[in-house]
Each structure stands twice: as structure tokens, then as C-alpha cells.
Amino acid sequence: MKTLAQDVTDTLRDAILHGQFKPGTRIEEIPLAEQMGVSRTPVRAALGTLVNEGLIDHQPKRGYVIRAFAxxxxxxxxxxxxxxxxxxxxxxxxxxxxxxxxxxxxxxxxxxxxxxxxxxxxxxxxxxxxxxxxxxxxxxxxxxxxxxxxxxxxxxxxxxxxxxxxxxxxxxxxxxxxxxxxxxxxxxxxxxxxxxxxxxxxxxxxxxxxxxxxxxxxxxxxxxxxxxxxxxxxxxxxxxxxx
The missing domain is CATH 1.20.120.530 (GntR ligand-binding domain-like)
Structure with a gap:
């Protein structure tokens, strides 16, 4: 059975793969959690997973940013x-x-x-x-x-x-x-x-x-x-x- 963090990860990954977020778009935990109707904890875990997968970057002072691919x-x-x-x-x-x-x-x-x-x-x-x-x-x-x-x-x-x-x-x-x-x-x-x-x-x-x-x-x-x-x-x- 999937955890909430896994569900959030799958939802965000699918949105990125389908181009719903432009490369270079900055993602913030709080607005994203509010938009998805969850707490910041599963969102933070999901973002960490997507960083490891290479779909988003974590940049100092900018936070999480959708990665662009050549x-x-x-x-x-x-x-x-x-x-x-x-x-x-x-x-x-x-x-x-x-x-x-x-x-x-x-x-x-x-x-x-x-x-x-x-x-x-x-x-x-x-x-x-x-x-x-x-x-x-x-x-x-x-x-x-x-x-x-x-x-x-x-x-x-x-x-x-x-x-x-x-x-x-x-x-x-x-x-x-x-x-x-x-x-x-x-x-x-x-x-x-x-x-x-x-x-x-x-x-x-x-x-x-x-x-x-x-x-x-x-x-x-x-x-x-x-x-x-x-x-x-x-x-x-x-x-x-x-x-």
C-alpha cells in the first residue's frame, strides 16, 4: 500500500513528465502543499525523491527548480x-x-x-x-x-x-x-x-x-x-x- 508521500511523489512526477511545469519553474513547499491538500511533510519527501531522480534541482536560496533537459x-x-x-x-x-x-x-x-x-x-x-x-x-x-x-x-x-x-x-x-x-x-x-x-x-x-x-x-x-x-x-x- 502506498504512503501519502509516495502518492504525492507520483502525482508531481506525472505532472512534470507531462509538461505541466515549465523547466526553470520554482516550486515552494507551502503553496504546493496547500494546492495538493496535504501537509508539508509528504511534499518535502516527494521533492527530495524527485531531486534524487534528477527531475528537479535544489538550488541554494532558490529552493526547488524544475530541471531543463537538452x-x-x-x-x-x-x-x-x-x-x-x-x-x-x-x-x-x-x-x-x-x-x-x-x-x-x-x-x-x-x-x-x-x-x-x-x-x-x-x-x-x-x-x-x-x-x-x-x-x-x-x-x-x-x-x-x-x-x-x-x-x-x-x-x-x-x-x-x-x-x-x-x-x-x-x-x-x-x-x-x-x-x-x-x-x-x-x-x-x-x-x-x-x-x-x-x-x-x-x-x-x-x-x-x-x-x-x-x-x-x-x-x-x-x-x-x-x-x-x-x-x-x-x-x-x-x-x-x-x-
């Missing part, structure tokens, strides 16, 4: 994710899936197939597909049987725009390719092909990072810096766009 930082987080989640798939293939894990993956794949069969991703499909995507990745991390891999992979997800819990492309072709990757990864794990399982997941995550970088660069080239992301190439805030 696009290079975000792409680097995808590289870390690719290694960790690739290792998770290799381990899962070596160990084999439990009946429960296999059922969850097969159900999620079938649900994704159904959503994408329409030939486009409708707005009302965004949240359901994102849940499917998260379930697949979390199940594969669980199937690794390695708590350290899961722990560090979760840390990589705490970099804004590097998380499959936040990002969802609007391009149906990109989503279709990504979901096809899911099928190939699960199939490789089920056939106990360790090397292929790892390589497929690495490519899957790295491709998402490449698409993010290309979209960012396209918006910058078109002079649309305000929509590019909430992060500038030099790590300074330029805009606030939730995803």
Missing part, C-alpha cells in the same frame, strides 16, 4: 533504455515466460491489433493503446526476473519524453511499425531466442528515440520552436507542450 539528454536516455530493456528481453527468453506473462502479452498484442486495424489512430484510441504499450514493456521487464534491470529501466523512464508512458506518436505508420516490433519481440522470447530478443528490443527503443529527434529537428527547421518540445537543444526552456 534533446541530447533525452536521446541518451533512450540509448540507456535500449540496453536495459534489451537485456530484460534476453533474460526473459532465457528464463521463459510464465503462463500469466504470456497471457498478458498475447492479450495486449491482440488489443493493439484491433485498435490499429482501423488504419488510423483515432484520438479516443490514444489512451487505450498507450496502456497496451506500457503493459507490454512492463511485462517484459517483469519477465526478466532481474529487479535491478527493472529498477534502472524505470529510472530511465523518468526523463521527460523518454518514457513510453508519456510519448504517443500520431503517425499511424510509426505506431504500426512499433506494434509489429512488439509481435516480433514476443515471438523471439517465446522461441527462447535470446540474442534476437535482445537485438529486436534494442532497435525498437532506439527507433523511438530517432523519431523523437527527427520530429524535434523538423519543428526547429520549420521555425516552430514553441512546439518543438518543452526543452531546447542547449537545455534551456523554450516552450511548454504536453504529450
Amino acid at each position: 534533446i541530447e539528454d533525452i536521446v541518451a536516455a533512450y540509448e540507456v533504455r535500449s540496453v536495459l530493456e534489451g537485456l530484460a528481453c534476453r533474460s526473459a527468453a532465457a528464463k521463459g515466460l510464465s503462463a500469466s506473462q504470456a497471457h498478458r502479452l498475447e492479450t495486449s498484442l491482440a488489443q493493439g491489433d484491433h485498435i490499429l486495424s482501423a488504419g488510423l489512430l483515432k484520438p479516443e484510441d490514444h489512451e487505450p493503446y498507450q496502456k497496451i504499450n506500457v503493459n507490454i514493456h512492463e511485462t517484459l521487464l517483469e519477465a526478466s526476473g532481474n529487479a535491478w534491470v527493472s529498477r534502472f529501466a524505470v529510472q530511465a523512464h523518468h526523463i521527460p519524453f523518454a518514457s513510453d508512458r508519456i510519448i504517443l506518436w500520431d503517425d499511424h505508420a510509426v505506431i504500426l511499425r512499433s506494434h509489429g516490433d512488439h509481435h516480433r519481440i514476443v515471438e523471439a522470447i517465446q522461441t527462447r531466442d535470446c540474442a534476437r530478443s535482445e537485438q529486436l528490443m534494442r532497435e525498437h527503443v532506439l527507433y523511438a528515440g530517432i523519431i523523437l529527434k527527427k520530429n524535434y529537428e523538423r519543428l526547429i527547421d520549420n521555425g516552430d520552436a514553441e512546439s518543438a518540445l518543452i526543452f531546447a537543444p542547449d537545455g534551456n526552456s523554450r516552450s511548454n507542450t504536453s504529450t
Whole structure:
């Protein structure tokens, strides 16, 4: 059962990852506690956790400040994710899936197939597909049987725009390719092909990072810096766009 401090931490983290706080924004304990309807104690604990995770900075005389991330930082987080989640798939293939894990993956794949069969991703499909995507990745991390891999992979997800819990492309072709990757990864794990399982997941995550970088660069080239992301190439805030 979660503590109040954990609930506050999760709420604040989610708000930061969704761009509800601009990089450079100063956060104060008392106003935040009043806004959330809690005492300062869980807020202070939550802020300390988010400092350790690297989402916010604690600066002398300024207090807590939302950290800005350069696009290079975000792409680097995808590289870390690719290694960790690739290792998770290799381990899962070596160990084999439990009946429960296999059922969850097969159900999620079938649900994704159904959503994408329409030939486009409708707005009302965004949240359901994102849940499917998260379930697949979390199940594969669980199937690794390695708590350290899961722990560090979760840390990589705490970099804004590097998380499959936040990002969802609007391009149906990109989503279709990504979901096809899911099928190939699960199939490789089920056939106990360790090397292929790892390589497929690495490519899957790295491709998402490449698409993010290309979209960012396209918006910058078109002079649309305000929509590019909430992060500038030099790590300074330029805009606030939730995803």
C-alpha cells in the first residue's frame, strides 16, 4: 500500500513528465502543499525523491527548480533504455515466460491489433493503446526476473519524453511499425531466442528515440520552436507542450 508521500511523489512526477511545469519553474513547499491538500511533510519527501531522480534541482536560496533537459539528454536516455530493456528481453527468453506473462502479452498484442486495424489512430484510441504499450514493456521487464534491470529501466523512464508512458506518436505508420516490433519481440522470447530478443528490443527503443529527434529537428527547421518540445537543444526552456 502506498504512503501519502509516495502518492504525492507520483502525482508531481506525472505532472512534470507531462509538461505541466515549465523547466526553470520554482516550486515552494507551502503553496504546493496547500494546492495538493496535504501537509508539508509528504511534499518535502516527494521533492527530495524527485531531486534524487534528477527531475528537479535544489538550488541554494532558490529552493526547488524544475530541471531543463537538452534533446541530447533525452536521446541518451533512450540509448540507456535500449540496453536495459534489451537485456530484460534476453533474460526473459532465457528464463521463459510464465503462463500469466504470456497471457498478458498475447492479450495486449491482440488489443493493439484491433485498435490499429482501423488504419488510423483515432484520438479516443490514444489512451487505450498507450496502456497496451506500457503493459507490454512492463511485462517484459517483469519477465526478466532481474529487479535491478527493472529498477534502472524505470529510472530511465523518468526523463521527460523518454518514457513510453508519456510519448504517443500520431503517425499511424510509426505506431504500426512499433506494434509489429512488439509481435516480433514476443515471438523471439517465446522461441527462447535470446540474442534476437535482445537485438529486436534494442532497435525498437532506439527507433523511438530517432523519431523523437527527427520530429524535434523538423519543428526547429520549420521555425516552430514553441512546439518543438518543452526543452531546447542547449537545455534551456523554450516552450511548454504536453504529450
